[in-house]
Amino acid sequence: VAGQGVxxxxxxxxxxxxxxxxxxxxERRYHLLRPTRSSGGLRLYSLEDLERVRAMxxxxxxxxxxxxxxxxxxQAEGGPADALRGAEESRDELASALAAFDEPRTNxxxxxxxxxxxxxxxxxxxxxxxxxxxxxxxxxxxxxxAQEHFATGVLRGRLLGLARDWSRGLGPRVVLACPxxxxxxxxxxxFGLALHSRGWRIIYLGADTPIDSVIEAAEAFAPTSVVxxxxxxxxxxxxxxxxxxxxxxxxxxxxxxxxxxLDDIGAVVLGGDPIEEADRLTALVNENPR
Amino acid sequence: VAGQGVxxxxxxxxxxxxxxxxxxxxERRYHLLRPTRSSGGLRLYSLEDLERVRAMxxxxxxxxxxxxxxxxxxQAEGGPADALRGAEESRDELASALAAFDEPRTNxxxxxxxxxxxxxxxxxxxxxxxxxxxxxxxxxxxxxxAQEHFATGVLRGRLLGLARDWSRGLGPRVVLACPxxxxxxxxxxxFGLALHSRGWRIIYLGADTPIDSVIEAAEAFAPTSVVxxxxxxxxxxxxxxxxxxxxxxxxxxxxxxxxxxLDDIGAVVLGGDPIEEADRLTALVNENPR
Amino acid sequence: VAGQGVxxxxxxxxxxxxxxxxxxxxERRYHLLRPTRSSGGLRLYSLEDLERVRAMxxxxxxxxxxxxxxxxxxQAEGGPADALRGAEESRDELASALAAFDEPRTNxxxxxxxxxxxxxxxxxxxxxxxxxxxxxxxxxxxxxxAQEHFATGVLRGRLLGLARDWSRGLGPRVVLACPxxxxxxxxxxxFGLALHSRGWRIIYLGADTPIDSVIEAAEAFAPTSVVxxxxxxxxxxxxxxxxxxxxxxxxxxxxxxxxxxLDDIGAVVLGGDPIEEADRLTALVNENPR
DNA sequence: ATAGGTTTTGTCAAGCTTTTGTACAT
DNA sequence: ATGTACAAAAGCTTGACAAAACCTAT
Numbered sequence: 001v002a003g004q005g006v007x008x009x010x011x012x013x014x015x016x017x018x019x020x021x022x023x024x025x026x027e028r029r030y031h032l033l034r035p036t037r038s039s040g041g042l043r044l045y046s047l048e049d050l051e052r053v054r055a056m057x058x059x060x061x062x063x064x065x066x067x068x069x070x071x072x073x074x075q076a077e078g079g080p081a082d083a084l085r086g087a088e089e090s091r092d093e094l095a096s097a098l099a100a101f102d103e104p105r106t107n108x109x110x111x112x113x114x115x116x117x118x119x120x121x122x123x124x125x126x127x128x129x130x131x132x133x134x135x136x137x138x139x140x141x142x143x144x145x146a147q148e149h150f151a152t153g154v155l156r157g158r159l160l161g162l163a164r165d166w167s168r169g170l171g172p173r174v175v176l177a178c179p180x181x182x183x184x185x186x187x188x189x190x191f192g193l194a195l196h197s198r199g200w201r202i203i204y205l206g207a208d209t210p211i212d213s214v215i216e217a218a219e220a221f222a223p224t225s226v227v228x229x230x231x232x233x234x235x236x237x238x239x240x241x242x243x244x245x246x247x248x249x250x251x252x253x254x255x256x257x258x259x260x261x262l263d264d265i266g267a268v269v270l271g272g273d274p275i276e277e278a279d280r281l282t283a284l285v286n287e288n289p290r
Numbered sequence: 291v292a293g294q295g296v297x298x299x300x301x302x303x304x305x306x307x308x309x310x311x312x313x314x315x316x317e318r319r320y321h322l323l324r325p326t327r328s329s330g331g332l333r334l335y336s337l338e339d340l341e342r343v344r345a346m347x348x349x350x351x352x353x354x355x356x357x358x359x360x361x362x363x364x365q366a367e368g369g370p371a372d373a374l375r376g377a378e379e380s381r382d383e384l385a386s387a388l389a390a391f392d393e394p395r396t397n398x399x400x401x402x403x404x405x406x407x408x409x410x411x412x413x414x415x416x417x418x419x420x421x422x423x424x425x426x427x428x429x430x431x432x433x434x435x436a437q438e439h440f441a442t443g444v445l446r447g448r449l450l451g452l453a454r455d456w457s458r459g460l461g462p463r464v465v466l467a468c469p470x471x472x473x474x475x476x477x478x479x480x481f482g483l484a485l486h487s488r489g490w491r492i493i494y495l496g497a498d499t500p501i502d503s504v505i506e507a508a509e510a511f512a513p514t515s516v517v518x519x520x521x522x523x524x525x526x527x528x529x530x531x532x533x534x535x536x537x538x539x540x541x542x543x544x545x546x547x548x549x550x551x552l553d554d555i556g557a558v559v560l561g562g563d564p565i566e567e568a569d570r571l572t573a574l575v576n577e578n579p580r
Numbered sequence: 581v582a583g584q585g586v587x588x589x590x591x592x593x594x595x596x597x598x599x600x601x602x603x604x605x606x607e608r609r610y611h612l613l614r615p616t617r618s619s620g621g622l623r624l625y626s627l628e629d630l631e632r633v634r635a636m637x638x639x640x641x642x643x644x645x646x647x648x649x650x651x652x653x654x655q656a657e658g659g660p661a662d663a664l665r666g667a668e669e670s671r672d673e674l675a676s677a678l679a680a681f682d683e684p685r686t687n688x689x690x691x692x693x694x695x696x697x698x699x700x701x702x703x704x705x706x707x708x709x710x711x712x713x714x715x716x717x718x719x720x721x722x723x724x725x726a727q728e729h730f731a732t733g734v735l736r737g738r739l740l741g742l743a744r745d746w747s748r749g750l751g752p753r754v755v756l757a758c759p760x761x762x763x764x765x766x767x768x769x770x771f772g773l774a775l776h777s778r779g780w781r782i783i784y785l786g787a788d789t790p791i792d793s794v795i796e797a798a799e800a801f802a803p804t805s806v807v808x809x810x811x812x813x814x815x816x817x818x819x820x821x822x823x824x825x826x827x828x829x830x831x832x833x834x835x836x837x838x839x840x841x842l843d844d845i846g847a848v849v850l851g852g853d854p855i856e857e858a859d860r861l862t863a864l865v866n867e868n869p870r
Numbered sequence: 871a872t873a874g875g876t877t878t879t880g881t882c883a884a885g886c887t888t889t890t891g892t893a894c895a896t
Numbered sequence: 897a898t899g900t901a902c903a904a905a906a907g908c909t910t911g912a913c914a915a916a917a918c919c920t921a922t
Contacts, residue, residue: 006362010906011353020907021881029879034395038357040888042907063594065917066879067618068586071750074394086695111401116741118454118687164408169489170461170572199460199489282460299897312891314897319890331897355906356890391783391800393747436785436793436800439757443786447744450737457683467729473788493681495729498763503726510681510726590917600918601871620877622918 005036005044012045016053023053030070032056048104087125094130098151106154119162119197123190124275127155131186152186159189163204166192171199172224172285175217177209178256179239182230187256187274191227194278211242218246224285225251227270233258243267253281297335299325306343313343320360322346377415384420388441396444409452409487413480414565417445421476425521442476449479453494456482461489462514462575465507467499468546469529472520477546477564481517484568501532508536514575515541517560523548533557543571585616585624585750585779592625596633603633607866610650612636614866616751616779619804624750624779667705674710678731686734699742699777703770704855707735711766715811732766739769743784746772751779752804752865755797757789758836759819762810767836767854771807774858791822798826804865805831807850813838823847833861 009020016023024043026032032052035043052073059069090113097105113122134151137143176192178185185207192202203221205213218226226246230236236243236254240262246252247266254260255270255277270277303310316322322342325333342363349359380403387395403412424441427433466482468475475497482492493511495503508516516536520526526533526544530552536542537556544550545560545567560567589600596603604623606612612632615623632653639649670693677685693702714731717723756772758765765787772782783801785793798806806826810816816823816834820842826832827846834840835850835857850857 006354006358008355008358008907011355014353019881022879024908025880038888040907042888044358063591064586065588065591068588068624068750071748072586075748107405111405114404115397115401115451116744120455121691158405161406165410165487169487170575171489172460197455198458199491201489286460309892311893315891318899333897391747394745397745434793434796435790436796439785439789439793440783440797443740443784446786447740450733451741451744453737454741455684455687457681493730494733495726496733499729500725503724503729506724506726507730588917589919604919618877620918622877 005046005049007045007047007050009035009043009045012050012053015050016057018053018057026053026056026066026070030067030074032070032073087121087129090126091130091133094126095133098130098154099147101147101150103154107158110158114162119193120275123194124273127159128187128190128273128275131155155186156189159186159193162193163189163196163202166196166202166204169196169199169201171201173201173203173221174281175203175205175214175221175223175226177205177214177217177226177228178207179228179230179235180208180210181238182232182235182256182258183207184231184256185229187231188227188229191229191255191274191278194275195281198278198282200282211239211246215242215246218250223250225253225281227253227255227281228267229254229256230259231257233260236260236262240265297337297340299333299335302335302340302343305340306347308343308347316343316346316356316360320357320364322360322363377411377419380416381420381423384416385423388420388444389437391437391440393444397448400448404452409483410565413484414563417449418477418480418563418565421445445476446479449476449483452483453479453486453492456486456492456494459486459489459491461491463491463493463511464571465493465495465504465511465513465516467495467504467507467516467518468497469518469520469525470498470500471528472522472525472546472548473497474521474546475519477521478517478519481519481545481564481568484565485571488568488572490572501529501536505532505536508539513540515543515571517543517545517571518557519544519546520548521546523550526550526552530555585626585629587625587627587630589615589623589625592630592633595630596637598633598637606633606636606646606650610647610654612650612653614862616862617804617865618750619752619802626779667701667709670706671710671713674706675713678710678734679727681727681730683734687738690738694742699773700855703773704853707739708767708770708853708855711735735766736769739766739773742773743769743776743782746776746782746784749776749779749781751781753781753783753801754861755783755785755794755801755803755806757785757794757797757806757808758787759808759810759815760788760790761818762812762815762836763787764811764836765809767811768807768809771809771835771854771858774855775861778858778862780862791819791826795822795826798830803830805833805861807833807835807861808847809834809836810839811837813840816840816842820845 007015009023013020013023023033027035033045033049035045035049038044055073056069059072060066064072090109093109094106097109110122113126134143134148138145138148174195176188178188189204192204196202203217203223205217214226214228217223228236228243235258243252243262244265252265252267253270254262254267255274259269259271261269270280272280297305299310299313303313306313313323317325323335323339325335325339328334345363346359349362350356354362380399383399384396387399400412403416424433424438428435428438464485466478468478479494482494486492493507493513495507504516504518518526518533525548533542533552534555542555542557543560544552544557545564549559549561551559560570562570587595589603593600593603603613607615613625613629615625615629618624635653636649639652640646644652670689673689674686677689690702693706714723714728718725718728754775756768758768769784772784776782783797783803785797794806794808797803808816808823815838823832823842824845832845832847833850834842834847835854839849839851841849850860852860
C-alpha cells in the first residue's frame, strides 16, 4: 500500500543527512520527491521518499551529477526498464521481495508486470513458477513456514483483488473449490483468473470447502463445470463417494498436484498448469457446448 | 475488553509523564483521546488511552512531529487506514498530472488505482468523468487543444495496453468502430474493456473507420452485435443508408455523445455511459441469446 | 535495456582515465562516441560508451594509430551479421496473424521477437516493412480496409505499450505530431520509440493534431526539435505558413512518406525510415547542440 | 592548451506562515 | 475545566549567488 506521509522535512533531513534546503531544491529541480502537504502547507514525506533520497545519495557518491542521479533514483522503483524484463528476472525479484517480507516492493513489482504484460503471462511465467519453487524449498526445509505464509498471504490478496466481479458476465459458469482439509488455493485462484479472462463466470468457494457446499452450489448455479483442486491426493480419496454422485450430475474436473484418476468416478483430471488447463477446458466447452 | 474510564487526568499525566495541559491540547487538536466524563464533568480515561499516549510519545521520540505522531497513534489500533482514495481526489490528481504534461505521474497514478480498484470503477469513476470534464473545458475554451491531445494520447496508450488479447475467449463477439470522420475513440475503448470483462470478445476497428470496413468485418465474424460510436451526431447521419442495411443483417447499436434515434434505421441507441451500457448490452444478450 | 546516458564528461574521464579534451577530440575526429545531450547541451554518456573508450585505449596500447583504433572500437559491438536472419519469416508470420484477425497470435509473436531482439530491429525489420507492404497492397486493392484498421489498431496498442513513460529521462526533448487530417501515426510512434532508446524525451501529440497545438506545445516545452509526420504530402501544404513560422523559432523536421521540400520553409526533410532518421537526428543534435 | 562564456548545483537570506508546548484568565 | 494567548521552533517561497564543471572556438 502506498506509503503515508509522516515525516516533515526536518526529520527527513535528519534521517538522510541532506539539508532541508537541498531537499527542496531537489524537489523543485528534479522532482525527486513528491511530498503530500499538511493542511497548513508543510511537506509530508513517506518512508519510500527516504529510500529515494538514499538512492540519490548513492548515485551521487558513485560520481554521477545531480540531474542524472535523480533520474535514476526515481526510475528505480518501476521504470520502463522493468517493463521488458524477462520472466526469470521477474521471478527472482519476486522471490527476493517476498523473502525480505517486503510487501510494498512485491506490490510495486506486480504493478509493473501487470501494466506491461498479460495476466496470463504473469501467472504462468512468474507467480506459479515462484510458488512451485517455494514449495520445493519448503519441502527441503530451506524456506520457513513464516515465509510461506507471508508470501501466500500477499499473493492471495493481489490475485483476489484481480478477481473482483469474476462471477459476472456472459460465459459459462464454473464452480471452483478445494476439498476439506486442503488449504492451498492459489493455484485454483490462478486457474479461475485464467478462465475468467477467457470469458467464464466463476463461482469461487475457496479452500477447505465441505463437499456438501460444493453440491449445494452446483445445484444453485447449474454450472457448466465443477473443478475441485488439491495438492494432497488423499483429499480426493476422502470424498470419492460424493464426487461420484456429483459427476453423475455434470462435468466434474480434478486439478492441482494431487489430482489423479480415481476409479469409476467419472471426473476428468486436469494435470497441467492452470493456464494450459484453462485453455483446454475452454476448448472443450467450445467444441461441445451444453 | 472495552476500556472503562478509570483514570482521571492527573493520574494519566503521572503514569505517562505528560502534563495535563498537553494532554488536553492533544485531545483538542488531534483527537488523540476521547475520554468519557464523570457526572461532574471530569475526564475519565481508559487504559487503552494510556497506551495511545505512550504510542504518541514513542513516535515523538522517533522524531515525528505531533500532528503526524497523533495520526499514527490513533491509526495503530483501528484497522488500516482507508488506503482507497476517493473518486474525486483521483480525478483531480489525474487532471493535474495530465495538465502538467506529466506522463510518468499519470502512469503511476493509474497503476495504483488499477492495483486497488476494479477496471470498471477506474473507468467509470475516474477516467471517463475526467474526459467529460476535459471536453467541457475545451468547449468553453479553458483547456488548450495541445492538452487534450496529450491527455488523449497517454490514456489511449494505457487503455489499449489493458485491451491486450481482448478478442480471445468464449463469449459473444462484438465489432466496435467509430464512423468516418470521428476521431474520439476513448469512450469506445472503455466500452470494449467493460464488455471484455463481462465475457465478450472484441473486434476493434477504431477511430475513423469507413462503413464498408464495418460491414466487411460484420460479414467475416458474424458478431452478435455491432456498435458504432461517435461524439458528433452528424457522423451518423452521413452513413444512415449503410447503417440501415447493416441493421437488417443483425443487431446494431449506436453509442457516444452523438448517438440518437435515426428514423427507420433499426439501430438501438446506447445513451448512457460506457460501463452502464456494457451492463445493458450484456443483459440483453443474456435474455435473448442468438 | 538500451544504455541510457547518465555520465557527464567529467565522470567518463575519471572512470576511463582519458581527459575530457581528448574525449571530445575522439568524438569530433572519429565519431567514437555519440553522446546524447542534456537540455543545457552537456554531453551524456552511457555505460556502453565507457566500454568503447576502454576498447579504444586497448587498441591504442597495442600500437594501433588512433584512427584505426577508433574504427575497431566502434565496430566491436556492431554484433554478428545474422541480424537479417528471421526478418522475412517474422514479417510473413505477422502478416498472416493479422490477416486472420488473430490478435492473440500477433501478440505472442511480438512477445517472442521483443524478447530475443532489439526494439530497433523489430521495428525496422518487421513492423515497418509489414506496414509498407500493407499500404502497397491496400493501394492495389488487395488488402481490405477492415484488415488495415484492425492491424493498425493492434500494432498501435503494442507500440504505445512500449512507449510508457517515454517523456522521462535526461536527453533533449522532441515534440511529435501528425498534421491535421493525417491519421497514420504508427511510423511516428516507431520514430518516437527509436528516439527514446537513444536518450530523447518524447512529447507525443499524435495523429490529426491542429498546428496550433503543435505551436503551443513547442512554446511550453522549448523542445530541441519538432517533428511533423504525414503520409499525405498535401497535409504539409495546407499548413505551410504556420510551418514557416514554427521553423523560424526552432528546428523543425518533416517526416513520413509525404515529406518533401517546401519552398522557403526552413524545415529539414527526414526522408528515410524512422530508425535511420532517429540516428540522423541524434547525430545532428550532437554536432550542433543548441 | 587556452580563453571566454554558459550551465549546473549547493547554499544562503529575507519576509512570512504554521505548528506546538506552555501559560494564564475565567 | 475551558478557552485564549503567546512565543519559540520549524517551514514555506522567492530570489540570488558563487564555485565547479562544461561548452565552443581559436
